Every structure is written in structure tokens, then in C-alpha cells.
Amino acid sequence: MSDYDLPTKFDRMIHQPSRLAIMAMLAGCKSADFTYLYRTIGLTKGTLSKHLSYLEERGYIEIKKRFKGKVPNTSASLTPYGRRAYQQYRQQYREFGKNMGED
Amino acid sequence: MYQEFGMKGIYDLDELTRITRRREFEDGLVDLLNAILYLVAGLLTASVYSPSIMLWYLRMLATYPEMTAVALVALVPLLALFLLISKHSIDRIRRHSLRLARGYVIPLHKVEWRTSIAALITVIVWASIGLWGTLSGRLPQESDLRLLVSGIGIAAGIVYLGKGLILDFPRYIVVGSAGGLLSIMITVFPFSFSTSWAVLGILWFTILLLSGLVGFHTTLQAIKRADHV
Numbered sequence: 005m006s007d008y009d010l011p012t013k014f015d016r017m018i019h020q021p022s023r024l025a026i027m028a029m030l031a032g033c034k035s036a037d038f039t040y041l042y043r044t045i046g047l048t049k050g051t052l053s054k055h056l057s058y059l060e061e062r063g064y065i066e067i068k069k070r071f072k073g074k075v076p077n078t079s080a081s082l083t084p085y086g087r088r089a090y091q092q093y094r095q096q097y098r099e100f101g102k103n104m105g106e107d
Numbered sequence: 108m109y110q111e112f113g114m115k116g117i118y119d120l121d122e123l124t125r126i127t128r129r130r131e132f133e134d135g136l137v138d139l140l141n142a143i144l145y146l147v148a149g150l151l152t153a154s155v156y157s158p159s160i161m162l163w164y165l166r167m168l169a170t171y172p173e174m175t176a177v178a179l180v181a182l183v184p185l186l187a188l189f190l191l192i193s194k195h196s197i198d199r200i201r202r203h204s205l206r207l208a209r210g211y212v213i214p215l216h217k218v219e220w221r222t223s224i225a226a227l228i229t230v231i232v233w234a235s236i237g238l239w240g241t242l243s244g245r246l247p248q249e250s251d252l253r254l255l256v257s258g259i260g261i262a263a264g265i266v267y268l269g270k271g272l273i274l275d276f277p278r279y280i281v282v283g284s285a286g287g288l289l290s291i292m293i294t295v296f297p298f299s300f301s302t303s304w305a306v307l308g309i310l311w312f313t314i315l316l317l318s319g320l321v322g323f324h325t326t327l328q329a330i331k332r333a334d335h336v
Contacts, residue, residue, distance in 0.1 A: 024120065025120070025123055028120040028121075028123035028124050029123045029124065029126070029127045030127070031124045031127075032123070032124035032125065032126070032127030032128040032215065033127045033128065033130070033212045033213060033214055033215055034213040034214065034215055035212070035213045036127060036210065036211070036212045036213075037206070037210050037211045037212070038210075039206065039207065039209070039210035039211070040130075040209065040210020040211060040212055041210070042210070043209065043210055043333075044123075044126060044127075044210070072202070072206075075207075077211075079211070079213075081213075094120070
């Protein structure tokens with residue numbers, strides 16, 4: 005395998021910065037609610053919602069919507085597939101970093 | 108490590124993961140619960156090994172046999188109930204009082220194996236030194252038992268220090284260092300085995316109580332600041 009193959013092997017779904025940040029945050033917990041992601045990542049609610057939907061559609065995360073009293077609550081968690089994909093992405097990035105002499 | 112440009116600036120992926128993992132400990136509520144557990148565990152163990160308290164138990168058992176027996180048997184389920192209620196209360200405070208301002212995270216409860224193994228090795232080494240010292244006559248009587256208690260305190264310090272370093276969480280680095288170093292004191296002072304347990308419980312109770320209060324205060328301040336923005 006040539007060193008130049010690595011960038012093309014990056015999972016493009018995760019590679020997008022906002023989605024990457026969402027995946028990184030969810031990798032540190034069982035699940036996190038929308039408020040937490042919104043306040044920590046700093047995207048607009050609409051953009052965050054859109055990225056969460058993309059990730060859910062492709063099976064990286066699972067979204068649960070329920071009501072806490074009268075307040076709606078949305079929480080997201082990485083699926084086993086999503087967790088594996090994120091770990092693989094980080095591994096590939098490290099290898100890429102080594103090849104670039106940056107790690 | 109890996110950095111990417113995000114909407115608000117630079118994202119450090121590992122830091123984002125750490126931020127989420129720190130969330131479990133940041134508000135100090137877990138520390139407050141652990142502080143109570145250390146105190147209860149320390150004092151209970153001290154009472155079991157204290158001849159005077161054991162004598163008092165036996166006297167109570169002779170005078171009020173049924174009541175004392177029920178009280179002793181009920182102790183374990185009561186402690187388990189206390190633990191359950193405390194965990195539920197922490198969850199309730201986080202869900203109802205802090206969630207709207209900070210969001211809600213269900214933690215991973217990840218075990219740091221390297222830290223846990225280091226802590227276990229410390230206890231074994233510390234206790235072995237005590238045993239060897241006492242058997243060879245180089246250390247005074249009861250030093251082996253005191254070193255065991257001290258080793259458990261140091262191990263707790265190592266666990267907090269490890270967590271602090273892995274999560275880049277200065278409060279736990281201070282807690283781990285202070286707790287670990289102060290636990291060494293137990294070997295220096297000529298405490299009895301029973302008193303050593305009480306000292307260990309009170310020591311960790313004080314440290315974790317302070318840590319918990321600092322964490323909770325900082326969280327409330329951060330919420331207030333966010334509300335003003």
C-alpha cells in the first residue's frame with residue numbers, strides 16, 4: 005500500500021469537521037443530549053440537528069427522542085459500528101500523521 | 108494531537124472526548140458521594156477492629172439482643188439503599204437542575220486498567236514491606252497493618268491522580284497527590300489498626316468533600332456566567 009492511499013481511505017462521513025467533533029464527543033460517553041452537544045460544539049441548532057440526522061441515517065449514531073415532563077429531550081449515542089468507525093478513523097489519522105512526520 | 112477547524116475555532120478531538128469524560132466528575136457530585144462512602148467505610152471498619160467498640164456491641168447484644176441483631180443485620184441493606192438513593196439523587200440533580208444549562212451526559216464509567224493495576228501493586232508492595240519489616244523486627248508492632256491501610260490510601264491517590272492525568276483534570280491531580288501523600292502519614296504516626304482506618308476515612312472524606320464543594324461551586328458559577336452572556 006502506498007502512503008498516498010491513506011487520505012482516500014478516510015471515512016468521508018466522519019471526516020467532515022462538525023461530524024468529527026460530534027463523534028469525538030460521543031466517543032467519551034454512553035450518550036449525550038442535544039443541549040450538551042449544542043453548548044459544547046457551538047454549532048447552530050439547525051446545523052447540529054442536520055449533522056446528527058446524517059450520522060443517524062448512516063448508522064453511526066442512535067438518536068432517542070422523548071419528553072421529560074413537557075420538555076422534549078433528544079439524546080444521541082454512538083452505535084457499535086459508529087464507535088468502531090471512529091476508532092478506525094483516529095488510527096488512520098495517526099498513521100497519516102506519522103507519514104507526514106507530524107505525530 | 109489531531110486538530111481540525113470548527114465553527115468556533117480549533118477542535119482537538121482527544122480534548123473533545125476528554126471534555127465529555129470529565130463531565131461525570133466536573134460538578135463534584137460524585138466526589139461528595141464518595142466522600143460519604145469513604146467516611147462510612149473508614150469508621151465502620153475502624154469499629155469492627157476496635158476492641159472497645161466491639162465490647163460495646165457485645166454488651167448491647169447481651170442487653171438488647173433482638174434490637175442490636177436487627178440493627179447489625181440491617182446495616183448492609185441500609186448502606187446499599189443509601190448508595191442507590193444517592194446515585195438516584197445525583198442523577199436527579201443533574202437531570203433537573205443542571206441539564207437545561209449544561210446538558211446531560213450518561214458517562215462511560217471506563218476503568219483505567221493501568222491506573223488500577225498500579226494501585227493494586229502499591230497496596231501489595233506497601234503491605235509486603237510492612238509484613239517484612241514487622242517480621243524481621245525492623246518496624247514496630249502493628250506497622251504491617253498500618254502500612255496496609257496506608258497503602259490503600261495511597262492506591263486511592265494513584266487512582267485519582269491517574270484519572271486526573273488521563274482526563275487532563277487538574278482538580279483530580281490535586282486530590283490524588285494530596286490524598287496519596289497524606290495517606291503516607293498513617294505509617295508515620297503510631298496509630299492502632301482501628302484508628303488507622305478511621306483516620307483514612309476522615310482524611311479521604313475531607314479531601315473529597317472539599318473537591319466536591321469546589322466542583323459544585325465552579326459548576327454553578329459557570330452556569331451563572333453562561334446565563335449572563
